[in-house]
Amino acid sequence: MLSRQYLREHPEEVRASLEQRGYDVDLDRVLDLDEEWRALKSRGDDLRHERNEVSGEIGRLKADGKEAEAQEAIERSQELKAELAEVEARADELEAELDAALLELPNVPHESVPVGDDERDNVEVRRVGFDALRELPEEVVPHYELGEELDIIDEARAAKTTGSGFYFLKGEGAMLEHALIQFMLDVHREQGYVDLFPPIPVKTTSMVGTGQLPKFAEDAYRIGGSETEAYDEDDLWLCPTAEVPVTNMYAEEILLREDLPLKHQAYTPNFRREAGEHGTETRGIVRVHQFNKVELVNFVEPDDSYDRLEALVGEAEEVLKRLGLPYRILNLCTGDLTFSSAKTYDIEVWAPGTPADDGPERGGRWLEVSSASNFEDFQARRAGLRYRPERHESAEYLHTLNASGTAIGRVMVALLEYYQNDDGTVTVPEALRPYMNGAEVIEGHEPVGESAVGAGKRD
Known part of the structure; x- marks a missing residue:
């Protein structure tokens, strides 16, 4: 605050x-x-x-x-x-x-943040990977159609078990998800991140600490208490992002100068209602209520936070570089900043098979896979995160930053579309092959059940 x-x-x-x-x-x-x-x-x-x-x-x-x-x-x-x-x-x-x-007061934007009303006023910083694109099929099939044809993504059966906005991954689809998680964790370990595996339910106080509450209660899944009652410390919420438990891990503590910068990474499943938004995308796994990602959380001295932000962007985009996926980086304008952020860079990967009006000149669309943000002392004040510059000096609020390293489902969308082949298979990027038992191509498999026979997919 x-x-x-x-x-x-x-x-x-x-x-x-x-x-x-x-x-x-x-x-x-x-x-x-x-x-x-x-x-x-x-x-x-x-x-x-x-x-x-x-x-x-x-x-x-x-x-x-x-x-x-x-x-x-x-x-x-x-x-x-x-x-x-x-x-x-x-x-x-x-x-x-x-x-x-x-x-209820949002953070004050940093002076380097462009002034604007919404995402149309974001400023593109750079594009990477468009100078050497791989040869794509004449018509790239959207991931949701390809996933159904290969029988590696099943939205219909997930709707039966859970509801809309959820999906099953099957066979090579599930393998690809696991491969991406482990690959990302390995990349960020190289960058000096210490692994955490946090609890998934989080307390109301933790949600307040990082700024999800009280502003965005309708987007979160509450698993304790009543939606109509006032917040209670015993209420629990399903984790909307690992930023919440990891940032609050040191709540009401005093760290030492020699502890900083402190860099943690955490893989978690994440849950968001995204109230009023999911209906805009009724097919595919772009906007869903449960998704996986690896989160990068940094605790730093105030004087170092903007240098760390630039480095954090580089650490997150390293995932896309190694996967060979084209992407761009945006400096978000004031009207598109999140509630707690003082400055944010979005990393958007290119998905060439999913139609959209805002894609690059080659068609397709941009998918946000990471938001690298500097919150300055905004979250630190809410969560009581302090450090002591010298052991004999008074404690001060530190600065917090985070980025997704990256949103795994959306990276999967980009992989299925960008590495798609004319015969309907998908080439596995070299960086992922060690995590896929050496597989070079995703070929899919025959679906099961009478519905598959009726659809003509099996003799």
Whole structure:
């Protein structure tokens, strides 16, 4: 969250940030709450000071035998006590309101973030891999059709077991998913990342710490408590991204300077409702409610965070380079930043078989597979993440960053479409073959059941 001091000293910057990011927040109300809270805290200090003086005076008056004056002082002390209790109660109410209001304020964009309304105003930084594209079939089959033909992706049966927005991977499809997970973990170990395997359910406090709550509650799967009740510390949510458990792993702790930079990677399945969005893509595995990814989380000193952001982008894109997939990198504009981010680069892979209006000149579409973000101290303040620059110095808030390294399902989409062959098979990139038992081609297999016979896929 934004610090109260920053809000007091830079209200117009925060106001401009809200406008640039498209957030409708009554900032004047937040400022008024803070002003009233500070006035009450000051009044409380004055009352405590006066009460201490009066208490001391009571003893002296009694010692001097001035019982009447002592009784007046006792009555004044009781009046001060009662007023102080009222002031403190009101200050506590205001502080709770103020904290809740601050949780609704998004981060302030870094000065290098382009100003814009939405994804159309993002700035392309570079494209990689388009100067030496492999030869593609005249018509590239979309991954959802190819996956059905090869019988490696089964959405229909997943709809029976679970519902829309989920899918089965079968045979070489499942092997490819496992291969991508292990490949990515190996790549990032080379880059100095320490593995974590976190718990999948996360507490409400953890979701608040990284900024998923209270803003995006409707997009998350809640597995504890009631959706209509106020949040409770015992409530649990299915992990929407490994960013949540990994970032909060050190919540309310103080790290040391020599611990930083601290780099963790974690593979998890992730769960998101993506309320109101999934219906825009009814076929395929691009926008689904359960997906796998490897997340990269960094804890760094504030002065190092923007250099680390540039390095983090390079660490994430290394996956695509080794797989030989064409991609581009975007600097997100103010209107497209996530709630907690101060600056974000999106890495988008090219999927040549999936029709879209926004693809490159060769057709196909862009799929976001990683968002590399610097949150500065925004998450650190919410989660209580601090470090001590020197052992004798006061603790300070550190900076957090993360990136997907990368979204595995969408990388699979790009692989199935970009490495597709004329005969309907898919070439396995060389980097993945050791993880696929040496297989060079995905050939698929015959489907099972009467429905397959009826469809003419089996004699």
